[in-house]
Amino acid sequence: MAEEGTKRVMMEHGLREKGYRQKKLASSLVMLCVTIMLTAVMMSLLIVGILSVNFIKHENMEEADEYLNYLVNALKVPLWRLDTETTRDICDSLLSAEYLVYIEVKDDLGNTICKHDKKAAHFVIERGSSVYYNSVPVGSLLFRISYAYEIMTFMAWLGAAILFVCLGLTAVVFTVYFFVQRNIAKPLGELLEYMRMISEGRYEIPAAPFKYEEFATIMDFMTEMASRIKAREHSLKEITDRLRREVKLRGKALEALRESEEKFRAVMYAAGDGVVIARSDGRIEYVNRAAEVIFEMKSEDLVGSCVCDLFPEISREKLRDYVCSDKTDFDQPLELTLWSGDKKRLDLEITVSKALYGQEDEDGRVIMIIRDISLRRRMEKEREEMRDHIHRLQKIEAIATLAAGIAHDFNNVLTVIMGFTELAKSACKDGEICGYLEQIERAGTSARDLVKQILSISRPGPSTLSDIDLKPFVKETVKFIRSIIPSTIQVELNMEDDGLVIRGDPSKIQQVIINLCTNAVQAMEGMDEGILKINLYRQNLSAPTKCASGFLPPGEYVCIEIADTGPGIPSEIMDKIFDPYFTTKKSTGGTGLGLAVVRSIVSGHRGDIAVESTPGRGTVFRVFLPRAADGDDKLTSWDRVYEAPGKGRGQLVVFVDDDPLIVDMAKRALESWGYNVKAFTDSEKAQQYIGKNIGEVSVLVTDITMPGIPGHRLLEYAKELKPDLPVIVCTGYVGSPFEKYLKKHRDLKLVYKPYTIESLAGALSEVLNKLAP
Ligand SMILES: Nc1ncnc2c1ncn2[C@@H]1O[C@H](COP(=O)(O)OP(=O)(O)OP(=O)(O)O)[C@@H](O)[C@H]1O
Ligand SMILES: [Mg+2]
Numbered sequence: 015m016a017e018e019g020t021k022r023v024m025m026e027h028g029l030r031e032k033g034y035r036q037k038k039l040a041s042s043l044v045m046l047c048v049t050i051m052l053t054a055v056m057m058s059l060l061i062v063g064i065l066s067v068n069f070i071k072h073e074n075m076e077e078a079d080e081y082l083n084y085l086v087n088a089l090k091v092p093l094w095r096l097d098t099e100t101t102r103d104i105c106d107s108l109l110s111a112e113y114l115v116y117i118e119v120k121d122d123l124g125n126t127i128c129k130h131d132k133k134a135a136h137f138v139i140e141r142g143s144s145v146y147y148n149s150v151p152v153g154s155l156l157f158r159i160s161y162a163y164e165i166m167t168f169m170a171w172l173g174a175a176i177l178f179v180c181l182g183l184t185a186v187v188f189t190v191y192f193f194v195q196r197n198i199a200k201p202l203g204e205l206l207e208y209m210r211m212i213s214e215g216r217y218e219i220p221a222a223p224f225k226y227e228e229f230a231t232i233m234d235f236m237t238e239m240a241s242r243i244k245a246r247e248h249s250l251k252e253i254t255d256r257l258r259r260e261v262k263l264r265g266k267a268l269e270a271l272r273e274s275e276e277k278f279r280a281v282m283y284a285a286g287d288g289v290v291i292a293r294s295d296g297r298i299e300y301v302n303r304a305a306e307v308i309f310e311m312k313s314e315d316l317v318g319s320c321v322c323d324l325f326p327e328i329s330r331e332k333l334r335d336y337v338c339s340d341k342t343d344f345d346q347p348l349e350l351t352l353w354s355g356d357k358k359r360l361d362l363e364i365t366v367s368k369a370l371y372g373q374e375d376e377d378g379r380v381i382m383i384i385r386d387i388s389l390r391r392r393m394e395k396e397r398e399e400m401r402d403h404i405h406r407l408q409k410i411e412a413i414a415t416l417a418a419g420i421a422h423d424f425n426n427v428l429t430v431i432m433g434f435t436e437l438a439k440s441a442c443k444d445g446e447i448c449g450y451l452e453q454i455e456r457a458g459t460s461a462r463d464l465v466k467q468i469l470s471i472s473r474p475g476p477s478t479l480s481d482i483d484l485k486p487f488v489k490e491t492v493k494f495i496r497s498i499i500p501s502t503i504q505v506e507l508n509m510e511d512d513g514l515v516i517r518g519d520p521s522k523i524q525q526v527i528i529n530l531c532t533n534a535v536q537a538m539e540g541m542d543e544g545i546l547k548i549n550l551y552r553q554n555l556s557a558p559t560k561c562a563s564g565f566l567p568p569g570e571y572v573c574i575e576i577a578d579t580g581p582g583i584p585s586e587i588m589d590k591i592f593d594p595y596f597t598t599k600k601s602t603g604g605t606g607l608g609l610a611v612v613r614s615i616v617s618g619h620r621g622d623i624a625v626e627s628t629p630g631r632g633t634v635f636r637v638f639l640p641r642a643a644d645g646d647d648k649l650t651s652w653d654r655v656y657e658a659p660g661k662g663r664g665q666l667v668v669f670v671d672d673d674p675l676i677v678d679m680a681k682r683a684l685e686s687w688g689y690n691v692k693a694f695t696d697s698e699k700a701q702q703y704i705g706k707n708i709g710e711v712s713v714l715v716t717d718i719t720m721p722g723i724p725g726h727r728l729l730e731y732a733k734e735l736k737p738d739l740p741v742i743v744c745t746g747y748v749g750s751p752f753e754k755y756l757k758k759h760r761d762l763k764l765v766y767k768p769y770t771i772e773s774l775a776g777a778l779s780e781v782l783n784k785l786a787p
Contacts, residue, residue, distance in 0.1 A: 094150070101128060209236065321382065436770060504543065678693075
């Protein structure tokens with residue numbers, strides 16, 4: 015098992031591939047012992063062999079020397095005697111000795127007496143010597159002796175010794191092997207097994223008694239290690255579980271973070287307000303898309319720059335103080351104005367707040383919400399203007415209502431004054447008194463015009479609308495104006511050739527031109543010279559255009575432009591000039607109604623008026639009137655031709671008015687014109703009379719606003735009885751609800767108070783003439 019584990023470890027670590035071979039410890043130890051012992055034995059044998067051979071050789075050399083002396087002594091006599099026989103016998107006898115392998119004896123002449131050679135070649139010692147007899151050389155001797163036998167004997171002994179040693183060694187080796195196997199390899203194997211158990215996570219190691227202390231100590235350590243590993247593993251497992259839980263939580267947190275970041279980005283992208291996040295030193299860290307649009311810069315260019323460069327009002331110090339202090343407000347909210355690249359004004363509202371995120375050692379950040387309030391500002395301004403405008407209109411309305419309220423009575427009074435003046439004039443013979451009466455009449459006329467002007471501010475009055483070609487119309491008006499203004503003022507008239515037709519009331523348009531020219535001339539009065547410039551041209555407005563009464567819708571207009579070179583209008587009164595009764599000419603009798611009337615008339619024509627003035631250089635008024643298609647019924651002249659009133663022929667005129675003075679005046683006057691007048695101040699009585707005498711009644715002249723039966727009921731009653739009865743309606747109200755009766759009964763004639771006797775008589779003769787066959 016241990017082996018398998020080890021093999022697995024080896025495999026896992028790829029050690030086998032790297033050339034590592036596993037061996038058994040016991041075998042290795044045995045092999046080591048065998049190798050060491052064999053080497054020692056071999057070395058010993060080699061040394062012993064060499065020493066023994068040398069020793070044997072040395073011994074034999076000494077013996078050879080002794081043997082040489084012996085032979086020399088034995089052969090010196092036979093050789094001196096030349097006794098070859100003896101010499102040979104001696105030699106032959108010597109040959110019986112095993113160790114003598116060669117011998118050669120020569121006489122003094124060098125002749126060989128005897129020679130024997132046993133051809134032995136190994137382990138041989140050679141000796142030779144001359145033989146002397148009494149110092150006389152008698153011959154020579156050469157022999158060789160062999161010590162191979164001793165060597166062989168020694169070798170045999172050595173072999174036996176080797177064999178014995180090998181046997182001993184083998185016994186030792188086996189003993190060592192079994193010892194190692196039993197006492198080292200086995201406990202090691204057990205230890206390895208335990209280690210494998212530990213490596214596999216099985217820490218319950220059985221208590222194993224080891225014979226040797228070392229293994230027991232290792233075992234103790236291993237047990238200790240196992241319990242520690244177990245404890246560690248346990249805590250590791252806990253840590254791992256905790257980490258896993260944390261990782262899971264963190265994963266969820268990361269997912270939530272990612273989602274929140276995506277949400278943040280989406281919100282920031284969609285936000286209409288600019289968002290800038292900056293550090294306490296003013297360095298910008300983040301801007302959203304709206305901020306890019308506001309500053310007309312890319313995020314890359316904005317990030318890193320300083321908010322102080324964008325808003326010089328916000329200094330670095332102020333930002334840092336704010337971020338580092340406990341202050342919660344930053345002069346909230348800041349309102350700044352920027353000018354964009356194309357000189358467009360940007361009104362911004364900036365809300366600055368702290369964002370305490372980031373590293374602990376860092377200062378907080380500031381978040382700036384930048385709102386483009388240009389549109390809101392514009393709208394506020396427009397609303398303000400509109401409020402002023404409505405206020406002015408309400409004022410005009412109030413004045414108009416008041417004026418309309420008093421106009422009726424005032425006109426009645428004027429009618430009486432003018433009527434009686436007229437009567438008095440016709441009856442007067444005294445020239446001086448006639449002059450006074452004329453003065454009264456003139457004053458009455460201007461009073462009437464004044465009332466008319468007051469009324470026309472809010473009530474455009476009856477209009478005889480027709481297509482007017484303004485070119486000849488303006489030309490004629492300017493001709494008239496030229497004749498009445500001082501010669502120091504030069505008049506210039508420029509007109510386009512065609513397309514200058516509008517639909518309107520000629521007398522009112524004339525009034526507009528006269529009022530504006532009068533103002534211009536008055537402005538240049540006292541100057542050495544001045545220019546009154548009147549331009550007439552077509553104007554196509556492609557966008558709503560700001561004018562005195564609000565915004566004029568886009569469309570095709572004809573513009574009457576009246577410019578002067580006067581002192582101009584001071585900007586502080588510019589807003590007031592169209593208000594009724596606003597005048598800077600009180601001392602010279604200005605009423606302050608001129609421009610109010612102009613605006614009222616122009617509005618009644620669905621147009622508007624604009625003014626432009628440069629103090630010291632002059633003023634330009636532009637009147638825009640909607641263009642009409644060129645028609646055939648264009649009026650080139652605005653003067654209505656009234657027929658001279660004819661005298662009555664005793665026709666019965668029923669005259670009804672609640673004002674007895676008017677009734678008295680009218681009765682006298684009409685009777686003087688030849689009419690038979692039946693006058694009533696009580697409308698109910700008048701109705702009764704009409705009911706009874708309808709056949710004789712030629713004309714009904716009635717007031718409208720009366721106590722009892724109002725005029726329109728009376729005339730309807732009369733019309734029911736006699737549908738073709740001519741009716742003249744006298745009224746001091748302009749634009750009253752009565753106008754709808756005018757439309758219903760086209761044969762009604764309307765006479766506005768205050769009227770002159772002549773105009774009433776004219777109206778009478780007109781309606782009666784219509785009936786005449
Ligand atoms: N062309 C102009 N140049 C300078 N100021 C002008 C001009 N037109 C009008 N004004 C100013 O506007 C004011 C109002 O004019 P408006 O015509 O309504 O009244 P008025 O001229 O003062 O009186 P009235 O028209 O009754 O004579 C004038 O008093 C004058 O201050
Ligand atoms: Mg005026």
